Amino acid sequence: MQDNFLTLWTFNFIDSLMYVNVIPLTRIPLSKPQIYTYESGDLASDLKIGQVVEAPLYNRSTLGIVFGTAKTAPANIKYKPLTKIIDPYPIVGERDLRLAQFISDYYYSSLGLVLKQLTPELPRKKMKKLTENLAKLNLSVIARSSEPLGTTKQSRENYESHGIASSQTPRNDLDLIINSPAERQKQYRELIAQNLQAKKQILFLVPEIILLTQTENWLKQNFPSQPITLLHADASMAAQLLAWRQAQTGGAKIFLGTRRAIFTPFYNLGQIIIDEEQNQSYKQWDMNPRYDARVVAEQKAALYDCNLTVGSSAPRVDTYFKSLAARPSPLVPRRSSPVSIIDMRAELRGGNYSIFSDALQKSLAETLQEKKQALIFVNRRGESTFVMCRDCGAILRCPRCKTPLMEHAAKTLSCVHCSIKMVSPVVCPACRSPRIKGFGIGVERVEMELKKMFGDARVARLDSGSATRAKNTQARYWELVNGQIDILVGTQAALPITAPNLELIAAINIDSILNFPGWQTDERAWHILWQIAGRDDLKEIIIQTYNPDNKLLQKLISGKQSDFYEQELNQRKAFGYPPFAQLIKLTCKSDDYDYLTRESLKIADKLKQELSCSKIIGPLKPTPEKIRDFWQREIIVKLELNSKNDKLESILRDLTNEWNIDVDPIT
Numbered sequence: 001m002q003d004n005f006l007t008l009w010t011f012n013f014i015d016s017l018m019y020v021n022v023i024p025l026t027r028i029p030l031s032k033p034q035i036y037t038y039e040s041g042d043l044a045s046d047l048k049i050g051q052v053v054e055a056p057l058y059n060r061s062t063l064g065i066v067f068g069t070a071k072t073a074p075a076n077i078k079y080k081p082l083t084k085i086i087d088p089y090p091i092v093g094e095r096d097l098r099l100a101q102f103i104s105d106y107y108y109s110s111l112g113l114v115l116k117q118l119t120p121e122l123p124r125k126k127m128k129k130l131t132e133n134l135a136k137l138n139l140s141v142i143a144r145s146s147e148p149l150g151t152t153k154q155s156r157e158n159y160e161s162h163g164i165a166s167s168q169t170p171r172n173d174l175d176l177i178i179n180s181p182a183e184r185q186k187q188y189r190e191l192i193a194q195n196l197q198a199k200k201q202i203l204f205l206v207p208e209i210i211l212l213t214q215t216e217n218w219l220k221q222n223f224p225s226q227p228i229t230l231l232h233a234d235a236s237m238a239a240q241l242l243a244w245r246q247a248q249t250g251g252a253k254i255f256l257g258t259r260r261a262i263f264t265p266f267y268n269l270g271q272i273i274i275d276e277e278q279n280q281s282y283k284q285w286d287m288n289p290r291y292d293a294r295v296v297a298e299q300k301a302a303l304y305d306c307n308l309t310v311g312s313s314a315p316r317v318d319t320y321f322k323s324l325a326a327r328p329s330p331l332v333p334r335r336s337s338p339v340s341i342i343d344m345r346a347e348l349r350g351g352n353y354s355i356f357s358d359a360l361q362k363s364l365a366e367t368l369q370e371k372k373q374a375l376i377f378v379n380r381r382g383e384s385t386f387v388m389c390r391d392c393g394a395i396l397r398c399p400r401c402k403t404p405l406m407e408h409a410a411k412t413l414s415c416v417h418c419s420i421k422m423v424s425p426v427v428c429p430a431c432r433s434p435r436i437k438g439f440g441i442g443v444e445r446v447e448m449e450l451k452k453m454f455g456d457a458r459v460a461r462l463d464s465g466s467a468t469r470a471k472n473t474q475a476r477y478w479e480l481v482n483g484q485i486d487i488l489v490g491t492q493a494a495l496p497i498t499a500p501n502l503e504l505i506a507a508i509n510i511d512s513i514l515n516f517p518g519w520q521t522d523e524r525a526w527h528i529l530w531q532i533a534g535r536d537d538l539k540e541i542i543i544q545t546y547n548p549d550n551k552l553l554q555k556l557i558s559g560k561q562s563d564f565y566e567q568e569l570n571q572r573k574a575f576g577y578p579p580f581a582q583l584i585k586l587t588c589k590s591d592d593y594d595y596l597t598r599e600s601l602k603i604a605d606k607l608k609q610e611l612s613c614s615k616i617i618g619p620l621k622p623t624p625e626k627i628r629d630f631w632q633r634e635i636i637v638k639l640e641l642n643s644k645n646d647k648l649e650s651i652l653r654d655l656t657n658e659w660n661i662d663v664d665p666i667t
């Protein structure tokens, strides 16, 4: 009795003198601490891990997330008091704070930036509709799942080390499904049904917006009694927060999202499904944190102790390799729609100079006659991929990036790297010759030619330029499904589309993805080839090429998928590429050419000196060397597996603002 009384008394006493550790939601250089300590003052009894709070930081005020608390803090430091609690309900729990730390450590990205990027913004003032919707949820579940502060062992440890949580070892039983889209869906349906029965939540990830619409439609058909909650960045702030709270409270069971959704905290997550796992959109390559949702998913599954299933018609070499540990031969026999490889050299010899082979023209005519639909794949955007003078050979280039300009059907030019747009010149700027002309076939050119050839057909276009606009993409999808389009021309973004009347897929110029140098290019071409040829819901698949003997095409039609993976793995082992090594790409940008040269040489030298066991490649001049008005240099660090060390850490953490760190780069 006496003991109990004492403990209680002590607890209350310390409560009022608590220190709270906060991660400011802002980018802080990695060389500085990522977590700051404050006095909790009057707020102590209301504080919970994962809450968004307001706190002073240097001379300003910032939002932050409560990371943990402590009863004591180093003396001789004056701690500022926390300003206020923005929302009583934590935005993340402890598991996802650990996930954020993993992302921050693994991808060398500021912890505050990771959390700012991956959590929804809280509305600054009350929004009536949102408040009403939130009231329907049992928000107290979130509060209860966060333990009171200052009492858990975990939060003390966090404080003592200001800790970098060591990453969880992902479980080894990666569940990989290699099959056609229709067969994969059958397996996903089974998994979802099992989890619903067990009253667990399911997170279904797709790489592109267009698949969001298509998959939502499929989920609704298969689970009509379940609401499907969408998690993606294009939704309104209120919709994003509501979906987030539904995940946290168990207010919904099936969640569908794009890469960012992997960070959503769940109440009771049983299953993560990543479809089209080979798709590069799962990696955020163009801004920090440069994370890969597939890597984060492995950590998430370990933290939540839930299942992770990934599926593809042709998985990444890396995933294939990982799955070998669980199952020596993960490839299953498959049925596929009939594939024809058309030799375009023979077409030329036969006098057909059109971009469509005789076989394709015939199949298109038949498809239209039968009121069915076709999807035409073109690798490039625009009308022509470059414009060249036939007299002097000059190529029109972007004045800022120096890369060839792409020409559009409206006779305008644009740069693929920056936003520059201009009117196509009538004469060559170098020699004044009028014989200046676009070369290389882009989506717009194919669209134009189709309209010429099949005057009555309804032809529409979906390319990565227009695919980024979510509404446009959804509109194209529904137009196709509802039979308002006869032929859809698109880049890779259009390839996963399915529609009940879609019977023909054709690739116009597949050679533009084959035969490139680079250790990842064969793999990328392989993924595209299988997205075209790995389907079993079509009547016909046509691939046009000038290189029918190409090794990838040969492997594709031989049907022995494992040959590709075995050969690729052998080569990577021999030359020390992933999955047998790890790559980190460092990019330095500056508008000062001389400074850039000096700085990149300095860092490369330092890395070479300090890391004798790793291979340092560079500084290299990337293509393009200049984007917008900034010159670039790259350094590639090739690490043996599990050889990250303190020296590397300290060099990378001390890099200046001009540097970008990309772990496991895809470009």
Ligand SMILES: [Zn+2]
Binding pocket: 389, 390, 391, 392, 393, 394, 428, 429, 430, 431, 432, 433
């Ligand atoms: Zn010229």
Ligand SMILES: [Zn+2]
Binding pocket: 398, 399, 400, 401, 402, 415, 416, 417, 418, 419, 420, 628
């Ligand atoms: Zn440019």
